[in-house]
Amino acid sequence: MASRHITAGLTEDHVALRNMVKDFVDQRVVPTASEREEKNEYPADLIPELAELGMFGITISDEFGGSDMDYVSYGLIFEELARGWMALASLVYTTSSGGYLINNFGTQEQKQRFLPDIVAGKRMSxxxxxxxxxxxxxxxxxxxxxxxxxxxxxxxxxxxxxxxxxxxxxxxxxxxxxxxxxxxxxxxxxxxxxxxxxxxxxxxxxxxxxxxxxxxxxxxxxxxxxxxxxxxxxxxxxGFYQMMGALDRGRIYMAGASTGIARASLEHALSYAKQRETFGKAIGEHQAIQIKLADMATKVEAARLLYINAALKTDVDGRASAESGMAKIFATEISVEVAYDAMRILGGYGYIKEFPVERYLRDAQLMPIGEGTNEILRVVLAKQLLSESP
Ligand SMILES: Cc1cc2nc3c(=O)[nH]c(=O)nc-3n(C[C@H](O)[C@H](O)[C@H](O)COP(=O)(O)OP(=O)(O)OC[C@H]3O[C@@H](n4cnc5c(N)ncnc54)[C@H](O)[C@@H]3O)c2cc1C
Incomplete structure (x- = not known):
């Protein structure tokens, strides 16, 4: 699986960024995420480390200490964070969204007052x-x-x-x-x-x-x-126009994070399928399980390609509402499906809190609702398609 979630065509910078966030998530987030989640514990101790990694400056220009990253980087970051713990992805997203709005629409005085502190993790949003x-x-x-x-x-x-x-x-x-x-x-x-x-x-x-x-x-x-x-x-x-300007980012966030939840589910199911034996062989050797795993992996890959496509188009054209909407709809819905299939593969163990799969399934359920429900996004997308159709 080492290179499975690196998409062909990404730059070296993208891969390095994604590896940096992945290492942080593996070392600092994955080991404690389920316990923190169970306790409903705000991850205050991780904020300085996230700031150190530059996570709060991803939407803020270098004049104020940020890195104003491209949309592909943005999606990759949220895929990695959500793979570890959805609440952490949401914390970075809400704060970086406030930063985005101030950076893009604020007065110079507002930018100076808020942005350096947001980048430093001293102010959340x-x-x-x-x-x-x-x-x-x-x-x-x-x-x-x-x-x-x-x-x-x-x-x-x-x-x-x-x-x-x-x-x-x-x-x-x-x-x-x-x-x-x-x-x-x-x-x-x-x-x-x-x-x-x-x-x-x-x-x-x-x-x-x-x-x-x-x-x-x-x-x-x-x-x-x-x-x-x-x-x-x-x-x-x-206000309405400023908020709408942030929406494409929001959809790429939801698509990236949903891909992360689905990937975490898939990775857990793969590892379990190799260890658990029934009827004399690993369950991964039963075709019924293999078909599920293959479908899950295909969905994760497709979700990632859709959000990267939307991100690339936004980076080039400035906006990609239709593509961002498609990525959000698809990735959020497959995150529920893939998490559910992972639970099925784990059998009874999928349903209990000792394993993170039930958390992935609970976290996935919000994704089709937040940042514009998928019903609304479909209506908006269909209107755009109809208006563009000759
Ligand atoms: C965990 C969580 C976090 C949230 N965080 C935030 C946040 O930080 N900030 C914030 O402002 N909000 C936040 N929300 C609110 C969220 O954005 C809204 O719940 C969401 O936008 C849907 O709005 P609603 O709940 O009022 O549903 P409604 O708008 O009442 O919709 C109800 C149902 O009708 C459907 N529907 C509505 N209109 C149409 C239509 N024209 N065509 C077809 N179907 C339609 C919807 O898709 C939905 O299925 C959060 C919600 C949750 C649960």
Whole structure:
């Protein structure tokens, strides 16, 4: 398996980066991931090591200490991190997404204030879009930000926010033009909400099926006072477009991470299939198991090729919405299938917590839902295909 997950055509830099992250994951993440996950333990001790590896600067320009990596590198990193522990991939993703938005749309003052600390792992970040009454239909958000002198006053709430209590800043989508109902795209803005902002409180953590180790909570804004200087980019009405700009990255992240979960499942199943014997031979010698393994490996390979294709196209053309959407849909769905097949190959051992396969299956379940559900992505993709069709 040593070279199986290196795709032909990657540069030496890509391979070196991927090997660096792989070594870190093998040594520092894999040995403790299941235990930390079971305890729902936030991996604070790994943050300095992730910062040292440059993981928080992958979306940030070198002017602020980052490396602003290409999308292929980005996908490879998340494949490796998620192979070890999905919560760690999510921690890096949420923080690097905040970094991406500030790096690409922030004012010079905002960049100087936040980006060096994000790169150094001194500030974490997160993205807050979803509200109790709306998730997929982003334009229907209700959280308002009303101008009052040099501040905005925020009222409303966000739910299902990953990494919310550690985020500093939390990048929050708000309605700056409440006269438009439902909010027109142009009525939305992004606010950089720092920790200890008066009027902001966090609900208790949701107990969730997977992605344990990273909090998921409600964030409530009651006359919360956010300085005007924390409006991302200083111009109102740009939030929807800024957020959409981050979406392709989000899809490549989901596709890369899902490939990582599927690969971890496959690798575990392969190793088990060589050791476990039934009816006088290793189960890997039974054709029923071999067919499963071959199908699993084919799906992992195809998922990786799809996200690398989307990443390469984005690196060349600046955007690849259709390809990123296809990669996200395929990789997230095969991660559930491959993890499930791994569980079947392990038999009863697949279902108990001594083995990580049940964790892979739980973590995989979120992937078709997050970062734009696969149903929505299919609708968007079909519309694009129809509009391009002669
Ligand atoms: C673990 C976890 C972490 C999360 N982290 C974050 C985060 O950090 N920040 C954040 O802002 N949000 C986060 N979310 C929220 C997540 O992004 C939303 O749950 C997701 O976008 C779906 O929104 P919803 O739950 O409101 O579902 P809805 O939008 O209500 O959709 C319900 C169902 O209807 C389908 N559907 C809706 N509209 C259509 C349509 N037009 N055509 C076909 N089908 C449709 C959907 O696909 C889905 O199956 C997280 C959620 C979870 C569970």
């Amino acid at each position: 997160g993205i807050a879009i979803t509200e109790p009454s709306t998730g997929s239909d982003v334009k229907k958000i209700k959280l308002t930000a009303r101008r009052e002198g040099e501040n905005y006053i925020l009222n409303g709430s966000k739910i299902f926010i990953t990494h919310a209590r550690h985020a500093d800043p939390l990048v929050v989508l708000v309605k700056t033009d409440p006269t438009i109902e439902p909010a027109h795209r142009g009525g939305l803005s992004l606010m950089l909400v720092e920790q200890n902002t008066p009027g902001v409180r966090y609900g208790s953590d949701y107990d969730k099926l997977g992605h344990r180790g990273l909090e998921l909570c409600e964030v409530i804004f009651e006359d919360a006072v956010v300085p005007r200087s924390n409006l991302l980019g200083s111009e109102e009405g740009k």
